[in-house]
Amino acid sequence: MAGKPQPVRVLYCAVCSLPAEYCEFGPDFEKCKPWLVQNAPELYPDLVRDATAKEADRVADQLNATGISFGSGDGATASSAPKEEVKRLPGGKVKKKEKLEVIIEKVTRNKRKCITTVKGLELFGVKLSDASKKLGKKFATGASVVKGPTEKDQIDVQGDIFYDIVEFITDTWPDVPESAIFFIEDGRKVPAV
Known part of the structure; x- marks a missing residue:
């Protein structure tokens, strides 16, 4: 006879509050990706692989855009560059800013x-x-x-x-x-x- 069944541990996403394996079907999968790469890499191995390559490209682009060279010792980091937030509607369309009228x-x-x-x-x-x-x-x-x-x-x-x-x-x-x-x-x- 088997012992008492143990409850299943479910990892919930801190961004969309869905179970981590269902984040890709949720409304904010793009926002969930960084959290999933950090907290549930075994569920999305493709994201981890893509994230490392994209992260390297993104950091290089940010450094080039701000005029900071790779060899500079001025202590500036890529996180000091202002990041412009783009609002997206479901389906990936970009949300237009409301006109003040x-x-x-x-x-x-x-x-x-x-x-x-x-x-x-x-x-x-x-x-x-x-x-x-x-x-x-x-x-x-x-x-x-x-x-x-x-x-x-x-x-x-x-x-x-x-x-x-x-x-x-x-x-x-x-x-x-x-x-x-x-x-x-x-x-x-x-x-x-």
Whole structure:
């Protein structure tokens, strides 16, 4: 008779929190690779082999880019070079940086009623709940923070305040320049200036 079965020890990745053997199927395999090379080399022997070759090439490229020669004794290291982080979406596409702009759009419903939407104020450090209260008080109308079609928060203001809102935004929040405010007219983005 065999003894009591022992529990299986599972090594979890510190980056993606999946078991180490499943990291290659996870969302951040590129970020997991350095951790796997260091902590689970037996699971990915190809990574270890590739990492040593790539590491040597990367260090040489960094040294050449910063102007440090291999024989210099100035004590500078390759880690002192600034590393630019690139955001990647699933599938490997590079994520674009968000533009700092406020977009104002008028949506007509039921032929007479209008809703003015304001998107992008949060990029300038404006708290959207406070902004909706101020807009509601200024224009004596209802204003609320809602999720837009792209799952980002936006402010919906009842009524047609399309052209009056630009002056109010620039006066209330001086961090928002007038050149960063755009209208959506007939499906085109038009500067508010």
